[in-house]
Amino acid sequence: MTGCQLQRVPGEFVVERLPDGSTVVFESATKTVHSLNPLAALVFEACREKISVTRLIEAIGSPVSEEPILAAIRELESAGLVERSGAEGTSRRGVLRAVGIAAGAAVPMVLSLTASEQRAYAAIARSGPQPTITAVESTICDGQDTLDIVGVNTHFAQGSSIVTFDQAGVTAGTVTVTDPTHLSVQVLSSIFFAGSVGVTVTTGSEIVVGPSLVQIQLC
Numbered sequence: 001m002t003g004c005q006l007q008r009v010p011g012e013f014v015v016e017r018l019p020d021g022s023t024v025v026f027e028s029a030t031k032t033v034h035s036l037n038p039l040a041a042l043v044f045e046a047c048r049e050k051i052s053v054t055r056l057i058e059a060i061g062s063p064v065s066e067e068p069i070l071a072a073i074r075e076l077e078s079a080g081l082v083e084r085s086g087a088e089g090t091s092r093r094g095v096l097r098a099v100g101i102a103a104g105a106a107v108p109m110v111l112s113l114t115a116s117e118q119r120a121y122a123a124i125a126r127s128g129p130q131p132t133i134t135a136v137e138s139t140i141c142d143g144q145d146t147l148d149i150v151g152v153n154t155h156f157a158q159g160s161s162i163v164t165f166d167q168a169g170v171t172a173g174t175v176t177v178t179d180p181t182h183l184s185v186q187v188l189s190s191i192f193f194a195g196s197v198g199v200t201v202t203t204g205s206e207i208v209v210g211p212s213l214v215q216i217q218l219c
Contacts, residue, residue: 005050031115040109075110129153133210166198
């Protein structure tokens, strides 16, 4: 029976659920950001444990047919987030219809951007003055602390701005946006690390990178 399960252990993902039902998944190892629409987000959550499509439809609890579910699984699989199980049990018609739905959608269910693509997309997608990060709190202690980030021409938004770091084991906790150019973020570290760390703030299509702006000390 066709189903799905996570491709890797949940600890390799930083998952941020947004108010509109969509989800952003950040892969710390590859620095890839995956944007999941509400249906793909529900499927991703359900696939944390191995599950059949039949049970997945029941878990979502809304009137949805098998084909959109299959399409979401295929896009999540292409992004490397889940793997299908029992694919040989899917009818050829079902697979083709799922592919058609995914290909014909005005917006993909899953949009993935690597670190280099994020920088390139940010360079061509925005209009007007270039948003930048001008300052962060200069030094934080390894383990847990709060970091203040100041931007110029940015559009930080509560519940929409995602903060990530380019050092494995250093992750963002609660993000609090004061206004479009100021936010604070709880910094969590699962490793003993001292040195410079880059920070990225993603707000919709706006991606602002601050390379090596955060200094972490062992204290």
